[in-house]
Structures are given as structure tokens and as C-alpha cells.
Amino acid sequence: MKVYDTVTEAMEDLRKRGYITDFNLVFDSIQCPEGNIRPEDFEITETYRFEGDTDPGDEAVVYGIETKSGIKGVLMYGYGVYSEDMSEDMIRKLGQR
Template sequence: MKQFKTLTDALTDLRERGYVYDFNLAENCLACKELNLMLHPEQFAIKEFYRFEGMTDPADNAILYGIESNAGVKGVLVNAYGFYADTISSDMVNKLRTVPNE
């Protein structure tokens, strides 16, 4: 897995490699407003992820996920550490904890 100094650097790299859509967390799925697409846990794979820790503020902690749907749609999800634990289904929590597919 690559190493990046900043979240912006990682996002730029992923975009250049085809991860062009933005996904957001919903309770039971990932949503892409641009495509009007909702992906449930069994409909996508986490291809790679990167953790970023804020130097002075724990609120700056984030994980960047490279996501690919079963149909080949590629995009990114940026999520604060632990933020999703109380707001999404246990299936989504478990999916986001998985290791990317090789």
C-alpha cells in the first residue's frame, strides 16, 4: 500500500487512478448522489484504505477508502475515526472494518 503525507495527496492519487465518485455513509449503504446510486455492503469492495491522524486535534483523524462496486463504479469515502459506529448498521460497520480485497 502506498504512503501519503496528507489526505489531499491520497485523494488526488486515487482520483488519478479512476476513483472519481464521492460516496457518503447512509444507515445501511454507501450513497453516491452524483449517480443516484446506493451500494449495500455486499455490493462493493474496499480496494484500499489510508489512515490519517491529526497532529494536534483528534477530530482531524480520518480514514480514506477506495471503493469499487460490483459493477465497476469506483469512488472514495472519507470518514472520521469511529464516527460511523453509532449512525450506521452493524453490517456497514463490519464492512468498513474489513481488509481491502487483494
């Protein structure tokens, strides 16, 4: 795994390597233009964690994701104070790496 100093640097490099779709987290799936994708239908291929030195709002995880149908993209998830509600299946999936 590579090491990045910033979220932006990680996302730019992932995009250069073919992770071009932007995924959004919804309660029990990830969402992209092709629709909602359930936890059993995607794999997390890369994970990068960033901790805010002074602002908890800067804490984030960037995931490189590939779906079973071959879509590659990124999901940025802010954890801590600003984290979102999600299903137990999504918690397990995103916490596995």
C-alpha cells in the same frame, strides 16, 4: 499500498487512478449519484488511515471502493469524536481492512 502524508494527497492520487465517484456514508449503505449501494455490493480496494496529531477532528480514513457494477470512487470517513452512526454490516465492511 502507497503512503500519503495528507488526506488530500491520498484523494488526489486515487482520483488520478480512476476513483472518481464521491461516496457518502449513510446508516446502512454508501451513497453516490447512481443510488445507495449496500455493503455486499462493493469492495474496499484500498484503505488509508490518518491520525490527527493535535486535533481529533483530523482523524480520518480514506477508502478506495469499487462496486460490483464497476463504479470506482472514494469514501472519506472521519472517525473518533465526529464519527457517524452506522449499521453493524457497514461497521464490519469498513473495519475489514
